[in-house]
Amino acid sequence: MEFLRPGSLSEALEMKAAVPEAVPIAGGTDVMVELNFDHRRPPALLDLTRIDSLSEWSADNGTVTFGAGLPYTRVIDELGSSLPGLAIASRTVGSPQIRNRGTVGGNLGAASPAGDTHPVLLACDAHVEVASVRGSRRIPASEFYLGVKRNALAPDELITAVHVPSATGPQQFAKVGTRNAMVIAVCSFAISLHPNTQRAGVAIGSAAPTPRHAPGAEDFLARELDWESPRPLADSVKQRFGELVAAAASPIDDVRGTAAYRKHALAVLARRTLGWAWDAYRGGERSCA
Structure with missing residues (x-):
């Protein structure tokens, strides 16, 4: 096995073009x-570790x-205020040693349905920037996942960056597993409130061939949430929201x-995280995942 170690992004793209595999x-x-x-x-x-821009x-x-090479630890420490949902998800990834080494770009490249960052990137309307010797392009997160461990990268492309809108409202992430971290999610869920556009982004993980939005649940919240005069959510609203999230899944x-x-757990996660996020938006004490 050959070991290629470029010193710059341009050199890395040339090597990837020469050896697409x-x-x-x-x-x-x-x-x-x-x-x-x-x-x-x-x-x-x-090896991409010598490319500082990543x-x-x-x-x-x-x-x-x-x-793409920013490790989870720095996402937690440096981006927690602007990307709280991604920071919450990053805290659940592996051990401290894994979080010091692992990257969001690597999570994207693996494209596992159980990847912890994927639901957050979907809920937050992220875009993935990829590049090759032919140029660069941005792929919406909603179009990046093509199947189990398959993504939209061409053979000669590398993930270079991720673009995520700064949070304008509360965000939450939660997953079910035998532990809070150091475990592959049985299922996971993310919600991001966008008060500026009066909508919510909702996404699930580890419950379908790819991470995916829950559009029925998003449409439901668009009708039910009163952004101008926020009131406590009725239990019936949370219940129906959970049902719509579970309906978006196609687990195995x-x-x-x-x-x-998985469907049952997703409904529970959806109800809980919606409650946490909405209470935070209303100005109450914020709960943590």
């Missing part, structure tokens, strides 16, 4: 597991842009849980 590696928290268990044996690894971030005109039975359990 080369697998990018930064934190290695997914790739090294596959290599160790002999689930993957690519002709080359493309671990930088900036905020401009209401959007936070961060490089596997070693981590049954399809029926």
Whole structure:
């Protein structure tokens, strides 16, 4: 196996164009597991750790842009106020050691339905920037996931950055597993309130072939939430919201849980996180996932 170590993004793109089968590696928290268990044996690894621009971030005109190599620890420490939902999800990823190495870009590249950051990126209307020697383009998160561990990258493209609108309202993320962290989610859920447009972004993970929006639940909240004179939510509203979130899922039975359990758990997560987010919007004491 060849080990490619570019010193710049342009050099990395040239190497990827020359060897499209080369697998990018930064934190290695997914790739090294596959290599160790002999689930993957690519002709080359493309080490991106020397490219400083991939671990930088900036905020401009209401959007936070961060490089694909920014580790979860820095998302938590440096972006928690502007991207609270992503910070909450990042706290649930692995151990401190994994969070120091793992990256959102790596999570996107793996495209696992159970990836913790995916529902948040969907709920927050994120865009994924990818590049090749042919140029760069931005892909809406809603169009990035194509199937189980399949994404919209062309063979010669690399993920370079993620663009996420800064939060204008409360955001929440929650998942079900045997622990709060260091565990693959049985199912996960994210909600982002957007008071400026009077809508909510709602997305699920680990309950379908890809992470996905729950459009029926989003439409329901658009009709039910009174943004101008926010009142406590009726239990019937939370109940119906949970049912619509569960209806958006198409889970399977596997070693981590049954399809029926996943649907039930998603409904519970949806009710709880909606309550936390709406209470925070109303100005009450904020609850944590």
